[in-house]
Amino acid sequence: MPTVTFIDPDGAAAQVDVRRGETVMRAARAAGIEGIIGECGGFMNCLTCHCYVTAGEGGQVPAPSAAEADLLDCLAERRANSRLTCQIVGEDGLEGAVFTLPSWQ
Amino acid sequence: MATQPKPAGPLPKLRPENYLSREFARGENEHLWGKVWLVAGREEELKGVGDYLTFNVANESIVVARGKDGLVAYHNVCPHRGRRLADGCGRAQQFRCKYHGWTFNLEGKNTQVLDRHDWEGALDDERLDLWPVRVDTWGGFVWICMDMEGESLAEYLETIPQYLDPFELQEMRFRWKVELHLQVNWKVALEAFMEGYHVAATHPQLIQVAGNDYTQSYAQGKHAHFGYWKDVQPLGTPSPRLATKGFEDPREGVIEFFRQIEEDLNAIQTDRDYEAAKRIREVLPQGTDAMTAMVTAIELGRQAAIEDGTQYPEALTFEAMAQAGSDWHIFPNCVTLPYFDGALWYRARPDHRDPENPDKCIYEIWSLKRYGPGKEPKVETRIITDPTTESVGLILDQDIANMTEVQAGMKSSKFRYARPNPVQEMEVINFHQTLERYVLGQSTGGI
Structure with missing residues (x-):
């Protein structure tokens, strides 16, 4: 079960275990991470689970699908590492990844 | 030779239907x-x-x-x-x-x-x-x-920026916000703040110290303003309607004016102005005349604002302030009373949850103030659904108390039209003339 880190806009860090096959969005919600809202429940409709993602020792975080990339274009504060956490699934490669929360979410 | 009497002007009349009829409310919503x-x-x-x-x-x-x-x-x-x-x-x-x-x-x-x-x-x-x-x-x-x-x-x-730009309203921030849900037409609520003619009867405590309360009012296209341009008396002195000579020490009259505005209205002039005004006791000798006392209090307020980190609005000379007057109706649904340090802003509209009901409105009161950088408070809107049980300060309570009585009174079978004051209530007269052009077209049907 990979462990990832969330960093809130004030710089405080929180560790979250992501069960294999579960999405990072749902794991964050279950862990009570403020700023991960996931209003639409995970079908790439709402942009409220957005984070800036940096891979950790586990290696690469899989790249976004074309549909996710299109949706990320709507973000006023999109960066190269913007992701929807509802599209990232728990697997070994996720170990140590860091998810930075945008201040406005 | 006998003096020729001045011929009477036409009597301005306002249609009660503008406030009471569902059809007119629908007309406003449509046009x-x-x-x-x-x-x-x-x-x-x-x-x-x-x-x-x-x-x-x-x-x-x-x-x-x-x-x-x-x-x-x-x-x-x-x-x-x-x-x-x-x-x-x-x-x-x-x-x-x-x-x-x-x-x-x-x-x-x-x-x-x-x-x-x-x-x-x-x-x-x-x-x-x-x-x-x-x-x-x-x-x-x-x-x-x-x-x-x-x-x-x-x-x-139209002419509003020319008169009001010098106040730099864009530099002000919310000091407090109130949203009233009232059982009156939105125009009845707004018009309580569109003339100074009511001040003597509605706010008797205020005319003890507010100078000459006699106002003049003028249309400015769709909009209009009123002010105190005739027989001006300094703030702190009693209305010429009163027999009293007022405070023996004019300094105390000026301070009392700022106290009333701060404690009974909490808007236009600010807490900073009131604190500054109190200092005229120190900087002016006993026996100072009322005009010097008022001007000094305003100047101390200006200095206090600058010390607090705000810039004084450069273009706002005494002349610019005098030209603007005290109160502007901005057609259709806003009224403002601006000062250099703060302003009152009112916004009225039909209650959007029942928009064709002429007896309901949402009435908002925004107190604005100039703040030093980063000193503005975080302001939440206070929502009041029953103003008879919740105060918004003495002066506004007195105004609000008139509103429901006006809305009810106009329904009397004997009340065929309102007779506004042609000198002091031009904001109201001009409002309905302009409004009827939008809602009814050029023809008002006459009354």
Whole structure:
């Protein structure tokens, strides 16, 4: 079960275990991470689970699908590492990844 | 030779139906609100990209947001099945319909239709973007106009910027906000603040120290203002209507004026001005005349504002302040009373939850103040649904108490028309003349 880190806009860090096959969005919600809202429940409709993602020792975080990339274009504060956490699934490669929360979410 | 008596002018009359009839309210909803520029909020509410607010009036709801390239405004409705998209205010990266998940970016463009293939291309020639609304700013206010043609905001405001720009309302921030839900027509509420003729009878405590309370009022196109331009007396002295000579020490009269404004109104002049005014006891000798006492109190207030980190508005000379007067009606639904250090701003509209009901309105009171950098408070709107049980300060309580009595009184079978004062109540007279042009067309039918 990979462990990832969330960093809130004030710089405080929180560790979250992501069960294999579960999405990072749902794991964050279950862990009570403020700023991960996931209003639409995970079908790439709402942009409220957005984070800036940096891979950790586990290696690469899989790249976004074309549909996710299109949706990320709507973000006023999109960066190269913007992701929807509802599209990232728990697997070994996720170990140590860091998810930075945008201040406005 | 006997003096020829001045011929009587025509008696201005106002139709009670303008306040009481459902048909007239429907006429306003159809012909007024969609054609004029309206205040939707303050720029300070839309600081960051994605900040949005909603503004409901009549049957319309407008969402205003800060997009990547500035302010944007749209009709707040999903083109799919008509659900309102946004509610209240907040920050969003897109507008998303909570019903079926259709999404729109901050530019108003439709970005997602769930299962779009179901339409088999039939949506391709269909307009799916949000309907735009014109948006502009003046005085730190965000203005919208649902009519995509017609006057710009600058044209619409006519002479207002010329008179009020020197006050730099855009440099002010919310000091407090109240939203009253009242059982009166929106015009009855607004008109309580559109003339100074009521002050002697409604606010008897105020005319002990507010100088000469006799006002003059003038139309300025669609808008109008009133002021104290004749037989001016300094603040702190009693009204010439009264037998009293007022305070033996004029300094105490000036301080009492600032105390009343601070404690009984909490707006226009500020707490900073009141504290500064009290210092005339130290800097002026006993026996100082009332005019010197007033001017010194204002100057101390100016110095206090500068020391507090605000810039004094450079263009606001005594002459500019005098020319502007005390009170402006900004057609159709706003009134402001500006000062260098603060301002009162009123916004009235029919209650959007029952927009054809002429006996209901939403009445907002915004107290604005100049703050030093970063010193502005975080302000929540205080919502009052029963003003008989909750005070908004002595002066406003006195005004609000008139409103329900006016709304009820006008329904009397004997009350065929109102007879406004042609010198002091021109804001009200001009308001109805302008309003009737929008709602009824050029012909008012006469009364």
